[in-house]
Amino acid sequence: xxxxxxxxxxxxxxxxxxxxxxxxxxxxxxxxxxxxxxxxxxxxxxxxxxxxxxxxxxxxxxxxxxxxxxxxxxxxxxxxxxxxxxxxxxxxxxxxxxxxxxxxxxxxxxxxxxxxxxxxxxxxxxxxxxxxxxxxxxxxxxxxxxxxxxxxxxxxxxxxxx
Amino acid sequence: xxxxxxxxxxxxxxxxxxxxxxxxxxxxxxxxxxxxxxxxxxxxxxxxxxxxxxxxxxxxxxxxxxxxxxxxxxxxxxxxxxxxxxxxxxxxxxxxxxxxxxxxxxxxxxxxxxxxxxxxxxxxxxxxxxxxxxxxxxxxxxxxxxxxxxxxxxxxxxxxxxxxxxxxxxxxxxxxxxxxxxxxxxxxxxxxxxxxxxxxxxxxxxxxxxxxxxxxxxxxxxxxxxxxxxxxxxxxxxxxxxxxxxxxxxxxxxxxxxxxxxxxxxxxxxxxxxxxxxxxxxxxxxxxxxxxxxxxxxxxxxxxxxxxxxxxxxxxxxxxxxxxxxxxxxxxxxxxxxxxxxxxxxxxxxxxxxxxxxxxxxxxxxxxxxxxxxxxxxxxxxxxxxxxxxxxxxxxxxxxxxxxxxxxxxxxxxxxxxxxxxxxxxxxxxxxxxxxxxxxxxxxxxxxxxxxxxxxxxxxxxxxxxxxxxxxxxxxxxxxxxxxxxxxxxxxxxxxxxxxxxxxxxxxxxxxxxxxxxxxxxxxxxxxxxxxxxxxxxxxxxxxxxxxxxxxxxxxxxxxx
Ligand SMILES: Cc1ncc(C[n+]2csc(CCOP(=O)(O)OP(=O)(O)O)c2C)c(N)n1
Ligand SMILES: [Mg+2]
Numbered sequence: 175x176x177x178x179x180x181x182x183x184x185x186x187x188x189x190x191x192x193x194x195x196x197x198x199x200x201x202x203x204x205x206x207x208x209x210x211x212x213x214x215x216x217x218x219x220x221x222x223x224x225x226x227x228x229x230x231x232x233x234x235x236x237x238x239x240x241x242x243x244x245x246x247x248x249x250x251x252x253x254x255x256x257x258x259x260x261x262x263x264x265x266x267x268x269x270x271x272x273x274x275x276x277x278x279x280x281x282x283x284x285x286x287x288x289x290x291x292x293x294x295x296x297x298x299x300x301x302x303x304x305x306x307x308x309x310x311x312x313x314x315x316x317x318x319x320x321x322x323x324x325x326x327x328x329x330x331x332x333x334x335x336x
Numbered sequence: 337x338x339x340x341x342x343x344x345x346x347x348x349x350x351x352x353x354x355x356x357x358x359x360x361x362x363x364x365x366x367x368x369x370x371x372x373x374x375x376x377x378x379x380x381x382x383x384x385x386x387x388x389x390x391x392x393x394x395x396x397x398x399x400x401x402x403x404x405x406x407x408x409x410x411x412x413x414x415x416x417x418x419x420x421x422x423x424x425x426x427x428x429x430x431x432x433x434x435x436x437x438x439x440x441x442x443x444x445x446x447x448x449x450x451x452x453x454x455x456x457x458x459x460x461x462x463x464x465x466x467x468x469x470x471x472x473x474x475x476x477x478x479x480x481x482x483x484x485x486x487x488x489x490x491x492x493x494x495x496x497x498x499x500x501x502x503x504x505x506x507x508x509x510x511x512x513x514x515x516x517x518x519x520x521x522x523x524x525x526x527x528x529x530x531x532x533x534x535x536x537x538x539x540x541x542x543x544x545x546x547x548x549x550x551x552x553x554x555x556x557x558x559x560x561x562x563x564x565x566x567x568x569x570x571x572x573x574x575x576x577x578x579x580x581x582x583x584x585x586x587x588x589x590x591x592x593x594x595x596x597x598x599x600x601x602x603x604x605x606x607x608x609x610x611x612x613x614x615x616x617x618x619x620x621x622x623x624x625x626x627x628x629x630x631x632x633x634x635x636x637x638x639x640x641x642x643x644x645x646x647x648x649x650x651x652x653x654x655x656x657x658x659x660x661x662x663x664x665x666x667x668x669x670x671x672x673x674x675x676x677x678x679x680x681x682x683x684x685x686x687x688x689x690x691x692x693x694x695x696x697x698x699x700x701x702x703x704x705x706x707x708x709x710x711x712x713x714x715x716x717x718x719x720x721x722x723x724x725x726x727x728x729x730x731x732x733x734x735x736x737x738x739x740x741x742x743x744x745x746x747x748x749x750x751x752x753x754x755x756x757x758x759x760x761x762x763x764x765x766x767x768x769x770x771x772x773x774x775x776x777x778x779x780x781x782x783x784x785x786x787x788x789x790x791x792x793x794x795x796x797x798x799x800x801x802x803x804x805x806x807x808x809x810x811x812x813x814x815x816x817x818x819x820x821x822x823x824x825x826x827x828x829x830x831x832x833x834x835x836x837x838x839x840x841x842x843x844x845x846x847x848x849x850x851x852x853x854x855x856x857x858x859x860x861x862x863x864x865x866x867x868x869x870x871x872x873x874x875x876x877x878x879x880x881x882x883x884x885x886x887x888x889x890x891x892x893x894x895x896x897x
Binding site: 186187190191194195198199202232235236239240242243244245246247248 | 453454457458461462465482514515516517638639640643644
């Protein structure tokens with residue numbers, strides 16, 4: 175069966191060990207994690223965890239059910255597909271040789287990134303976008319030389335009905 | 337009112353009507369023990385913490401109540417892990433209280449510190465580290481609630497020493513309401529209507545039940561359904577006793593060591609009503625050849641069990657008892673009128689399978705282990721509580737002892753834990769003081785928790801240990817005989833203690849039989865003795881358990897006697 179990328183978003187009790195329960199479930203059952211994001215919601219008793227995983231349909235069903243079964247997980251949704259907006263942030267440290275500096279700034283402009291650190295030999299760029307945008311940007315920056323990168327992995331929210 | 341954590345714990349136990357605790361003291365729980373002896377809770381002092389958990393497990397299985405354990409931090413806590421994992425696999429409700437080093441020392445690698453919450457996260461239904469004395473009452477209440485509700489399971493509560501010692505204002509906690517934990521008991525009515533239709537139309541139905549039926553107390557409803565709709569019944573190891581083992585509709589156990597007719601019926605049925613099961617690989621064999629002609633209906637309280645291992649035509653999430661009750665109402669006996677004749681062919685096939693390959697063994701001049709179990713069944717009329725160890729002994733008990741009621745067969749099904757049976761028997765005997773409790777054991781397994789004989793003697797639990805002594809790790813040897821060209825690597829247990837003398841050393845009675853004609857007398861004597869007994873039966877050393885489905889093969893392809 176075909177593996178597909180799925181993005182799961184769950185609301186969990188904001189208590190010690192809850193992340194460990196979620197992550198332990200993935201490793202213990204040999205489910206895959208591509209990326210993971212956690213932070214408190216407006217309600218300090220509740221956190222949101224967003225996990226991207228690759229799996230075939232029966233495993234996706236198991237992941238959802240198994241997560242739901244955890245006592246500290248309140249709600250889980252599969253936000254795969256266009257019904258949700260997804261964004262990821264990245265910090266990219268790119269080499270900035272004299273002959274490339276103008277080109278990099280042009281790219282920054284086109285992609286609506288921000289330069290958050292400048293040095294004689296580098297820029298650190300901050301970028302937010304969906305998967306496609308980040309891939310396109312990285313593709314363009316690669317020839318200049320990417321020194322380091324830190325990505326958050328995607329977060330997602332359902333679009334509100336119009 | 338201000339109370340210490342230990343006192344609050346006693347209040348919580350009283351609220352939950354805890355009458356027995358299986359435990360072992362140590363530095364981190366002295367304060368709790370100091371309060372415990374002031375209550376009228378019975379404390380059963382085991383000889384190893386693993387024994388405490390299995391004993392609480394046995395207690396829970398026969399009584400239907402939550403089993404409770406109390407152990408110290410560090411090694412006391414780690415010793416419980418096998419017991420907890422066993423209970424988790426078999427969905428047995430336990431609350432395990434572990435002591436912990438004082439909160440200010442947590443994370444310091446303090447003396448007897450271990451992260452037991454971390455260690456047991458994957459093998460508990462839920463667990464807690466209590467960090468404030470004022471949380472204790474609520475946590476314990478939640479722990480019992482989670483352990484016994486939904487799909488039951490073990491819950492561990494780790495209590496640091498200072499939390500047990502500190503004082504806090506005590507108010508009785510309100511009823512548990514966890515927004516993140518709301519098991520769904522009520523089955524979907526529409527789904528059940530579809531199931532009823534399928535039952536009415538099926539030509540070759542088969543009911544397959546597991547431990548869930550016993551846990552939800554649905555045996556009566558199961559019997560009603562099977563009789564009303566004239567459906568034969570099989571069960572997993574965990575489901576034995578859910579349906580009367582002497583009923584004409586009973587086919588025997590399914591799976592790796594299932595009966596010929598149960599496995600053949602699974603292969604040929606056109607409808608499988610599976611209730612409270614999880615389609616373990618020991619049941620299904622090769623999954624894509626399991627019940628290949630059947631529409632599978634799966635009723636279970638745990639949604640994760642459904643479609644985990646086999647495709648399901650109609651899933652029904654809910655309590656087995658509620659589901660069976662409602663099915664019984666939905667099934668229209670008018671519709672069923674013609675069915676007795678229509679299903680005649682199906683029952684004729686089953687009868688044929690029964691007669692071609694019944695459970696059997698060849699009687700010889702050595703004691704056959706199956707013969708011992710048959711005699712035990714005869715002498716006890718199927719009324720004993722039977723616990724088992726793991727291996728061939730367990731399978732022979734499952735095959736040759738016929739249970740007419742639930743909560744009488746106590747076995748480590750999911751984890752297959754050697755050393756389970758003896759402590760479980762003690763727990764079962766404490767829950768049912770008047771019952772005859774027998775541990776069917778192997779010579780290997782019994783040595784894994786033999787120290788609990790001292791507990792049995794001290795507590796005056798008159799349990800009977802029946803050792804089917806083949807001087808082998810028999811089940812492993814059987815695999816080696818059948819699939820490894822008889823290379824018996826490290827499975828010969830030549831150097832065993834003299835179990836009769838060992839029994840005597842513990843202050844119990846030891847008996848031995850070496851010839852078939854001695855079996856009955858030894859069993860009689862053992863059963864009559866109002867004290868713990870070890871009966872050592874020197875059985876045919878190379879007897880194998882049949883039928884056997886080689887691992888990973890379709891269950892209709894059995895090696896037979
Ligand atoms: C704790 C544990 N260790 C190892 C095993 C693997 N195992 C399964 S059956 C078995 C042999 C058991 O021997 P015995 O108790 O003598 O029973 P028999 O099969 O001979 O009846 C072993 C070693 C196990 N199930 N549990
Ligand atoms: Mg043996």
